[in-house]
Amino acid sequence: MDTTLRDGEQTSGVSFAANEKLTIAQLLLDELKVDRIEIASARVSKGEFNAVKNITEWAKGHGHIDKIEVLTFVDKGTSIQWMKEAGAKVQNLLTKGSMNHLEHQLRKTPEQHFSEIADSVKEAKENGIETNVYLEDWSNGMRNSRAYVYQYLDFIATQPIKRIMLPDTLGILTPQESFEYIKEIKDKYPTLHLDFHCHNDYDLSVANAMEAIKGGADGLHLTLNGMGERAGNAPLASVVAVVNDFMPDYLVEVNEKALYKVSKMVEAFSGFKIPESKPIVGENVFTQTAGIHADGDNKKNLYFNDLLPKRFGRKRKYALGKTSGKANIQKNLQDLGLNLNDEELKLVTQRVIELGDKKELVTQNDLPYIISDVLNSNTISEKVKVESYVLTHAKGLKPSTTVAVSFEGELVEESASGDGQYDAFIKALRKIYHKKGLVLPTLTDYAVRIPPGSNSDALCETVITWDLNGKEYKTRGLDSDQTVSAIMATEKMLNII
Structure with a gap:
């Protein structure tokens, strides 16, 4: 019962x-x-x-x-x-x-x-x-x-x-x-x-x-x-x-x-938060962090037990941070369909470890950017850019925005209103993508975090989870303004897809 x-x-x-x-x-x-x-x-x-x-x-x-x-x-x-x-x-x-x-x-x-x-x-x-x-x-x-x-x-x-x-x-x-x-x-x-x-x-x-x-x-x-x-x-x-x-x-x-x-x-x-380490349903319980575990999973699933994520409608993940080894990064690259040679993989691994030492949150979708930065390559170029936007919020009126987005130099502009400033921004963005004959992912989760002990004008991190044809993307933005950090996270998603 x-x-x-x-x-x-x-x-x-x-x-x-x-x-x-x-x-x-x-x-x-x-x-x-x-x-x-x-x-x-x-x-x-x-x-x-x-x-x-x-x-x-x-x-x-x-x-x-x-x-x-x-x-x-x-x-x-x-x-x-x-x-x-x-x-x-x-x-x-x-x-x-x-x-x-x-x-x-x-x-x-x-x-x-x-x-x-x-x-x-x-x-x-x-x-x-x-x-x-x-x-x-x-x-x-x-x-x-x-x-x-x-x-x-x-x-x-x-x-x-x-x-x-x-x-x-x-x-x-x-x-x-x-x-x-x-x-x-x-x-x-x-x-x-x-x-x-x-x-x-x-x-x-x-x-x-x-x-x-x-x-x-x-x-x-x-x-x-x-x-x-x-x-x-x-x-x-x-x-x-x-x-x-x-x-x-x-x-x-x-x-x-x-x-x-x-x-x-x-x-x-x-509003009762599930602890991230809660067995079966916690966010981290199917995430391997240590590089040696990812290596073992590559070698006949040495670190698997009977609590397989698929059994509970979930997926195994490999965390990226200071304890990551090459095997963790390889697992994430496989999911992204990216390949690196041994020397490139070594450089990227070192960069992920450095970010982890600074307590930076490194996600799978950060990897293409890290690769681009470390290798000075164009693995992912900034093909889509939010060039400008105006956000308005007045008493008695719905929030509205005008957004201009460039696609490899071509500028497209649209306006929209919504239930909040970010909602208005997304609606304008959907108009732009519809005009271009493109599809935006569905936003499935939106979380804002402020570092513990910070004051009201501290940086806030917005982490947004997206779904496109059953594939999950998670992007983040960092700014002192919550809406701006959300727009930064959104721009990152636009380039990833």
């Missing part, structure tokens, strides 16, 4: 809009093929209600309504009424899995709590709603009040419950405990369906998930990019890869090829 839209949204500073929740729900079920999704908590807000209603209406029309789950509360039927109005059919009822929570938060006896749970389950069934139950703080319950946990399980086994959901609410378990606690319960209650819900406070969530499966867990709760409160939840991509590669007796039907695409979509909607 993916709980990105419920538990994942408890990440500090994250709040999905209703249309974003619907899009993510569709991707999770139709693209990633997860089994179930937990999309919200009942009674939170009007916006949350509208988001759930949008998802349930879509799900009903696509045969997914039984896969849509909502966190509910023991609240004398208020949550049930909320669910009915929102069109949801599966409640995940939050109950207490430790005496500590029961005594100090609810201030009730086990018998009182169980009676109220039974009433909630009964009312849900009468209204056509299926019930799963969370035993909140279950991991602490097993450590410190095990008799209560078994008293609870004896009770809940008599109820019409589909799944018992066992959360490590505070992320305290070790892998050994995860295995032992789940196995102990599964041995005692073999017919109960047990879901394990793990948090990552000690960075053990993936290991705990593995051990829970070995102990007999029937399901896992995961989130995209490991989103969630505090240190987050067990990350979906990592757990899927681990189970597929190391646990052949178990089946995960998640579509691995869609993991990166959907993770990036969630990153964009949430």
Whole structure:
């Protein structure tokens, strides 16, 4: 079960809009093929209600309504009424899995709590709603009040419950405990369906998930990019890869090829940045940096493992910097269709290392320029030049620009307006290229970076990613003005293509 839209949204500073929740729900079920999704908590807000209603209406029309789950509360039927109005059919009822929570938060006896749970389950069934139950703080319950946990399980086994959901609410378990606690319960209650819900406070969530499966867990709760409160939840991509590669007796039907695409979509909607070194979905995890690794890959893929980028819809890259060797540069030159002799390659390698020592960002698409500079050749000449431009931005009027571009001496000029100065510039540029019968790439990513600690008038770097017929280009510009740096990056792209 993916709980990105419920538990994942408890990440500090994250709040999905209703249309974003619907899009993510569709991707999770139709693209990633997860089994179930937990999309919200009942009674939170009007916006949350509208988001759930949008998802349930879509799900009903696509045969997914039984896969849509909502966190509910023991609240004398208020949550049930909320669910009915929102069109949801599966409640995940939050109950207490430790005496500590029961005594100090609810201030009730086990018998009182169980009676109220039974009433909630009964009312849900009468209204056509299926019930799963969370035993909140279950991991602490097993450590410190095990008799209560078994008293609870004896009770809940008599109820019409589909799944018992066992959360490590505070992320305290070790892998050994995860295995032992789940196995102990599964041995005692073999017919109960047990879901394990793990948090990552000690960075053990993936290991705990593995051990829970070995102990007999029937399901896992995961989130995209490991989103969630505090240190987050067990990350979906990592757990899927681990189970597929190391646990052949178990089946995960998640579509691995869609993991990166959907993770990036969630990153964009949430603003929760994926660490560049995050396994499977991080930007750098399929990038070889050391020259010896690239050399080994040329010699029977010596530095490959089972986590091949193609498996996840990605591509292996070879970074360029001070640790680059000739093999790294050769790999990048092969992608560009360029060939150098040994002496030329040596000179270019030295130049890349020098730039790396200065902490310069060197990309594959910088290589033709470095080659041209180092070898004093015309490997890439500046055939296209943005000769001049005027950018205007006035209150009450759309930003506009006039651009003049020369193609090997021929000057072409066009004007356009847009949603911003750079948007206007791109629209004018498209007019120019249309006039010339040429095609511009699609802009797929636009990032601006200012050096840490710099002030407002420091240089900023604009890095733009382009796509032309399925081939990716990444170019950058550096200037104290963001729009100018973007135009510089664009001019670089025009010459590369």
